[in-house]
Amino acid sequence: MFEDSYPPRVVPVLVPMPAPGPYSYAVPEGMIVMPGSIVRVPLGPRQVAGIVWDGEGGDVNPKKLRPITQVFQCPPVPEEMRRFVDWVAAYTLSRPGMVARMVLRAPEAFEPERAVEGVVRTGLVPEKMTAARKRVLEITENGLSWTRSGLSHASGVSTSVIDGLIAQNVFSRIELQPPPVVAVPDPGYGANALSEDQAAAAETLKAAIDKGGFQSLLIDGVTGSGKTEVYFEAVARALEKGRQVLILLPEIALTQAFLDRFENRFGSRPAEWHSELSPRMRERVWRQVAEGRIRVVAGARSALFLPFEDLGLIIVDEEHDPAYKQEDRVFYNARDMAVVRGHIGRFPVVLASATPSVETRVNAQQGRYQRIELASRFADAALPTLKTIDMRKSPPARGSFLSPALVEAVQDTLARKEQALLFLNRRGYAPLTLCRVCGHRFQCPQCSSWLVEHRFRNQLMCHHCGHHEPSPEACPACGALDHLAPCGPGVERIAEEVVAQFPEARTIILSSDMPGGTKRLRLELDAIAKGEADIVIGTQLVAKGHNFPNMTLVGVVDADLGLANGDPRAAERTFQLLSQVTGRAGRTGKKSVGLLQTYQPEHPVIRSIVSGDRESFYAREIGEREKAMLPPFGRLAGIVVSAETRAEAEGHARQLRRAAPPAPDIAILGPAEAPLAVLAGRHRFRLLVQGEKRSDLQGFIRQLLERAPKERGSLRVHVDIDPQSFL
DNA sequence: GGGGACTCAAAG
DNA sequence: TTTGAGTCCCCG
Numbered sequence: 001m002f003e004d005s006y007p008p009r010v011v012p013v014l015v016p017m018p019a020p021g022p023y024s025y026a027v028p029e030g031m032i033v034m035p036g037s038i039v040r041v042p043l044g045p046r047q048v049a050g051i052v053w054d055g056e057g058g059d060v061n062p063k064k065l066r067p068i069t070q071v072f073q074c075p076p077v078p079e080e081m082r083r084f085v086d087w088v089a090a091y092t093l094s095r096p097g098m099v100a101r102m103v104l105r106a107p108e109a110f111e112p113e114r115a116v117e118g119v120v121r122t123g124l125v126p127e128k129m130t131a132a133r134k135r136v137l138e139i140t141e142n143g144l145s146w147t148r149s150g151l152s153h154a155s156g157v158s159t160s161v162i163d164g165l166i167a168q169n170v171f172s173r174i175e176l177q178p179p180p181v182v183a184v185p186d187p188g189y190g191a192n193a194l195s196e197d198q199a200a201a202a203e204t205l206k207a208a209i210d211k212g213g214f215q216s217l218l219i220d221g222v223t224g225s226g227k228t229e230v231y232f233e234a235v236a237r238a239l240e241k242g243r244q245v246l247i248l249l250p251e252i253a254l255t256q257a258f259l260d261r262f263e264n265r266f267g268s269r270p271a272e273w274h275s276e277l278s279p280r281m282r283e284r285v286w287r288q289v290a291e292g293r294i295r296v297v298a299g300a301r302s303a304l305f306l307p308f309e310d311l312g313l314i315i316v317d318e319e320h321d322p323a324y325k326q327e328d329r330v331f332y333n334a335r336d337m338a339v340v341r342g343h344i345g346r347f348p349v350v351l352a353s354a355t356p357s358v359e360t361r362v363n364a365q366q367g368r369y370q371r372i373e374l375a376s377r378f379a380d381a382a383l384p385t386l387k388t389i390d391m392r393k394s395p396p397a398r399g400s401f402l403s404p405a406l407v408e409a410v411q412d413t414l415a416r417k418e419q420a421l422l423f424l425n426r427r428g429y430a431p432l433t434l435c436r437v438c439g440h441r442f443q444c445p446q447c448s449s450w451l452v453e454h455r456f457r458n459q460l461m462c463h464h465c466g467h468h469e470p471s472p473e474a475c476p477a478c479g480a481l482d483h484l485a486p487c488g489p490g491v492e493r494i495a496e497e498v499v500a501q502f503p504e505a506r507t508i509i510l511s512s513d514m515p516g517g518t519k520r521l522r523l524e525l526d527a528i529a530k531g532e533a534d535i536v537i538g539t540q541l542v543a544k545g546h547n548f549p550n551m552t553l554v555g556v557v558d559a560d561l562g563l564a565n566g567d568p569r570a571a572e573r574t575f576q577l578l579s580q581v582t583g584r585a586g587r588t589g590k591k592s593v594g595l596l597q598t599y600q601p602e603h604p605v606i607r608s609i610v611s612g613d614r615e616s617f618y619a620r621e622i623g624e625r626e627k628a629m630l631p632p633f634g635r636l637a638g639i640v641v642s643a644e645t646r647a648e649a650e651g652h653a654r655q656l657r658r659a660a661p662p663a664p665d666i667a668i669l670g671p672a673e674a675p676l677a678v679l680a681g682r683h684r685f686r687l688l689v690q691g692e693k694r695s696d697l698q699g700f701i702r703q704l705l706e707r708a709p710k711e712r713g714s715l716r717v718h719v720d721i722d723p724q725s726f727l
Numbered sequence: 728g729g730g731g732a733c734t735c736a737a738a739g
Numbered sequence: 740t741t742t743g744a745g746t747c748c749c750c751g
Contacts (some may be wrong), residue, residue, distance in 0.1 A: 016741095023739040024739050042738095043741085044742060045742060046738095060739050066739065098740080
């Protein structure tokens with residue numbers, strides 16, 4: 001008997017820390033675990049949740065071996081999900097435990113939800129009948145069970161009436177399943193009438209679902225072409241087949257309108273998953289997704305790591321959106337990992353965008369993704385007429401930033417009682433402050449970029465690293481008072497100009513850093529949709545999928561901004577942003593106009609925006625990328641190592657060049673160029689490492705990380721996805 | 728002598 | 740990633 005338990009059974013367990021692989025734990029006698037089981041294990045001085053992994057427990061010093069404390073009573077993490085974790089870890093050069101940590105992000109969800117106490121009729125009748133008791137009995141005639149409070153509410157009696165009936169055995173207490181977070185969606189609830197284009201596209205998607213197996217599809221349709229309705233049909237079909245569905249959205253916290261549309265189509269809301277969920281809700285959603293009780297989740301990128309019981313479709317809406325990139329700890333692009341997830345789970349993945357990323361277009365061109373085009377706007381929604389305003393010929397008055405032509409257009413719009421949107425992708429009041437006496441420029445002490453003045457907060461802020469300081473009264477270099485000059489506009493400064501020009505108009509600024517946070521922004525967006533504002537001044541936030549039905553003028557204050565900042569994706573980003581923002585106009589068929597203030601009206605990006613010729617943009621950009629060997633072409637431009645100082649970056653670069661041939665191409669970039677990834681925290685320099693094969697680069701980076709353990713913390717590796725090395 | 732800030736190694 | 744231990748420094 002004693003012998004039976006020796007040697008103890010040992011299993012690998014993935015624990016939430018950056019160890020190179022799973023740790024081994026002993027399984028106490030009588031405990032039943034299987035791969036995927038979520039367990040509580042001792043780890044150093046604490047207890048953590050981990051996932052029993054596949055294979056044998058590695059050989060460890062038996063003295064170190066400790067037993068699993070407990071197996072949680074929740075569904076094991078499915079095989080598909082475990083392969084996905086392994087794949088993501090290998091691809092992103094992160095430790096599997098850190099990826100597993102993303103799966104286990106709902107610590108209280110591993111224990112079953114507490115059952116709710118309910119009551120049900122026993123069949124007995126009360127000795128004495130009263131009016132209140134009669135009402136209760138009528139309502140419960142059908143024999144269904146009720147919660148105590150629910151029943152008291154429904155029958156309009158106090159709970160003590162029900163307690164009395166329980167005491168007389170007219171009702172008995174039962175345990176009810178905890179209530180679902182959301183009702184089950186009904187695929188046949190509110191099917192929309194589709195245009196011919198839309199119907200054809202929907203058929204293609206449904207065929208992919210019927211066929212089964214992995215496939216990635218791209219819905220490529222101009223803004224307003226009704227992509228959402230199209231992929232809703234795919235969602236409906238997957239639901240009919242009994243599969244779960246994940247809809248990924250960038251920044252779901254702001255997309256309340258999406259949830260309404262879903263509800264109109266399916267009769268109930270999808271479950272939400274994003275960082276602003278309350279811990280309680282997070283637990284319930286996680287648990288119910290694992291149990292298969294939730295059929296559709298609409299979530300931010302982290303929803304990709306929910307333990308779906310039977311996922312059968314992923315939609316990635318606005319697939320080009322940079323918000324899909326996670327750039328800390330585990331670096332990944334949720335759009336690409338969604339494709340991988342679908343491949344592992346053998347189901348279709350649908351990407352949707354009006355302005356697909358160049359990578360995705362290349363994938364479509366090469367036949368990896370099936371492209372479905374929606375060329376026209378839906379129903380009466382007409383695309384706005386777009387024009388440039390040449391700022392060399394029609395300059396703004398001195399000290400202002402809006403050209404007379406744009407001011408006039410705003411005036412006309414107000415006169416027609418319609419709304420105008422002025423777009424400038426720059427937060428704050430002025431991007432640079434300088435001293436007119438000595439020429440001093442305010443710079444960030446941490447990362448040497450310019451400090452942006454924010455008048456509302458009365459602060460100078462670094463948009464790079466978050467450093468901020470109070471706005472100064474005097475120049476710190478020469479001490480001169482009243483000679484600090486703001487240079488260039490931010491949205492706050494445009495708002496100042498607008499208020500001066502149109503004092504009677506109702507003006508709203510929409511910028512992610514306005515006080516009040518997400519909640520306030522949501523209210524503001526609602527207010528605008530209801531017509532409670534005349535002029536909206538906004539940063540890129542306004543480009544994102546909000547519907548402003550009465551918006552007939554979009555003015556782009558600086559269409560050139562972002563075209564020349566050294567980022568290899570600058571042209572693409574600008575094209576996407578300007579297409580999306582001008583697409584905000586004319587959603588309900590009113591004649592609408594987009595005006596782009598520019599100093600370079602002949603610039604190819606500006607021209608393709610104005611002419612509406614998307615294809616010329618993609619053709620040209622794909623060609624440029626190919627020439628420059630940038631993503632998604634040629635040599636993988638995929639790995640970025642950030643370091644704190646240039647010397648350190650050079651050290652890393654030397655090491656990499658010394659590493660076994662073929663040595664990769666390495667570029668060292670300062671904060672100003674900063675392409676491909678946001679500089680995180682204190683990291684000021686980055687090496688961009690290019691190589692022939694992903695596996696070579698992975699080798700280099702591993703070596704680098706191993707040889708430079710002292711630099712841990714000052715060294716960050718970022719993987720920029722190379723879509724051609726997938727799968 | 729104790730507390731705070733910091734670095735380091737270890738966790739099965 | 741988290742933790743505890745060790746070290747240094749400062750302080751009536």
